[in-house]
Amino acid sequence: MPYSKIHINPISPEPTSGSVLVIYTGGTLGMVYETKGRQLVPFNFDQIIERVPEISRLDFAITFLSLPEPIDSSNMNPAIWIELAEIIGSNYDQFDSFVILHGTDTMAYTASALSYLLENLNKPVILTGAQLPIGVARSDARENVITALELAAARNEQGNPIISEVCIYFNSNLLRGNRSKKKESSDFNAFHSENYPALATAGVRIEYNLPYIKPFLPGVELVVHKSLNTQVAFLKMFPGISPEVVQAVMNIPDLRGVVLETFGAGNATTDIWFLSTISRAIKNQIVIFNVSQCDGGRVAQGHYQTSKYLQQAGVVSGSDITPEAAITKMMYVFAIESDYQNCVEMLGKPLRGEMSI
Structure with a gap:
């Protein structure tokens, strides 16, 4: 029309x-x-x-x-x-x-x-x-x-x-x-x-x-740019989240990345099953992007022990980016870049003023 x-x-x-x-x-x-x-x-x-x-x-x-x-x-x-x-x-x-x-x-x-x-x-x-x-x-x-x-x-x-x-x-x-x-x-x-x-x-x-x-x-x-890759997902942390929920998200066919909405300054449970699932996903070249559930403030991976493990596993810090800007940034980055490490680097830095360094 x-x-x-x-x-x-x-x-x-x-x-x-x-x-x-x-x-x-x-x-x-x-x-x-x-x-x-x-x-x-x-x-x-x-x-x-x-x-x-x-x-x-x-x-x-x-x-x-x-x-x-x-x-x-x-x-x-x-x-x-x-x-x-x-x-x-x-x-x-x-x-x-x-x-x-x-x-x-x-x-x-x-x-x-x-x-x-x-x-x-x-x-x-x-x-x-x-x-x-x-x-x-x-x-x-x-x-x-x-x-x-x-x-x-x-x-x-x-x-x-x-x-x-x-x-x-x-x-x-x-x-x-x-x-x-x-x-x-x-x-x-x-x-x-x-x-x-x-x-x-x-x-x-x-x-x-x-x-x-x-x-x-x-x-x-x-x-x-005329393409976006929608092989992305949100995973919001909450007390009592089950292994089945996390694994169901991480096992989505052809998944490229997950915006992980964490507590406070980027914290998540340190249960072994959770950290193992995250590490396995990253080894399978699924990008995990850490974004805070708080509207203000920013992710500071490593500041608390509960986020140190995420940092060590290779989770990308989203700094002070909003979830809306994070998920659309993933769609954009994955559409123009296929290399895993290049995607990690692009997500971790501001492209259009969407996050602080």
Whole structure:
């Protein structure tokens, strides 16, 4: 099915801040009440100005593009991440910035995946959405969309974009995409970034936290990666986890890697059966990536005896990476690299600002 496009020109005859491509994937934001009854249904984006009239007052050109079949973000998958990366890549020279309207449940996964797929990104890619549908009077959709557009269009004194990375904008905060996590399901302040400062805060004015924003790099060429390897898994530690559970995960056919969600600073049980299973998996060239269950702080393998054994076995420390950024990083790394040791080295260092050294 073809993509649906809507072009919105600014009030002034010559836009002052370039052009923005808005990609609608689905989610809560694009829902309205149907004429008869009280059921929420997706609204036709041809009516976007009726729903958000403020858009027509922005001083830059906007093009809305809707996926052929908008989806609930719970149905988001790597194939759509690649499709989004390809849309951005094919339109990269025609537009100055990009905004993606996305459901909140998997937004942090999508932002993380896109940060890896879009190598050498030098333009803003800002994801946003809403906790309440745009058809609800108290919806947060309008403010999120308008401010995301303004952030995407923002330029510095040299005329370069202030933002040149994948971000999430939500409830007045602009966050690095691969540092973000959905923390609230019933609060407007849905997204947090515990281990990295907000890149900007939108109040009466937009205040930019420039030291933490990826700098604009003139002359670099965008590389769009078009594959992800999904032979990965999560294994979350909990008191009483059984050998059968751990072994079932480690024995998945063709498994390449496991994100091991550990306690505190990277700690796990020291039971012999567990350490033996981990060691055997690593000898079979399954990469184990240690990520803390805590939202803040970081993995410090070897700091406690319970994590020293993991370090000795060859488990890779995830430092302060989020689980969302960790699992998508594995998909990306395994798609471009087949050598086990090279994969270990790539996972253990920051590629797109997703973790601290």
